[in-house]
Amino acid sequence: MGCLFCEIVEKKRPASILYEDDFALAFEDINPHAPVHVLVVPKKHISTNIEITTDDNWLIGHLFQIANTIAGKKGVAERGFRLVMNCNPESGQTVFHIHLHVLGGRVMHWPPG
Numbered sequence: 001m002g003c004l005f006c007e008i009v010e011k012k013r014p015a016s017i018l019y020e021d022d023f024a025l026a027f028e029d030i031n032p033h034a035p036v037h038v039l040v041v042p043k044k045h046i047s048t049n050i051e052i053t054t055d056d057n058w059l060i061g062h063l064f065q066i067a068n069t070i071a072g073k074k075g076v077a078e079r080g081f082r083l084v085m086n087c088n089p090e091s092g093q094t095v096f097h098i099h100l101h102v103l104g105g106r107v108m109h110w111p112p113g
């Protein structure tokens with residue numbers, strides 16, 4: 001079975017893309033859970049957080065930098081925002097191509113559900 005986010009990376013599936021470079025892209029979540037809900041995705045297919053290796057260290061840092069750029073563009077950098085990466089089923093991961101959720105624009109609750 002194909003990977004949904006590889007299909008978005010390859011432009012075989014439409015998405016509302018906010019940022020793109022050679023290594024990553026950021027697009028609007030199709031089912032937003034907050035006024036700001038953007039997914040930051042590496043172009044390299046990595047299934048889960050557990051599969052990240054030291055070779056990916058720069059890439060993972062890059063995803064966080066992009067998340068900061070998105071938070072700035074969306075006007076939530078100072079108000080606050082939350083970054084989430086779910087890993088494996090009990091966390092709620094449903095798409096097995098890693099992605100950083102950028103959530104903001106409302107008060108976030110803690111502990112998370």
Ligand code: 5GP
Nearest residue numbers: 004015027028029030031086092093094095
């Ligand atoms: P997860 O549950 O794996 O942490 O997050 C997957 C996210 O991808 C969910 O928030 C879901 O709404 C989003 N999503 C699933 N399919 C698509 C799609 O085809 N397009 C976009 N833009 N988001 C999607």
Ligand code: ZN
Nearest residue numbers: 003006045097
């Ligand atoms: Zn993929």
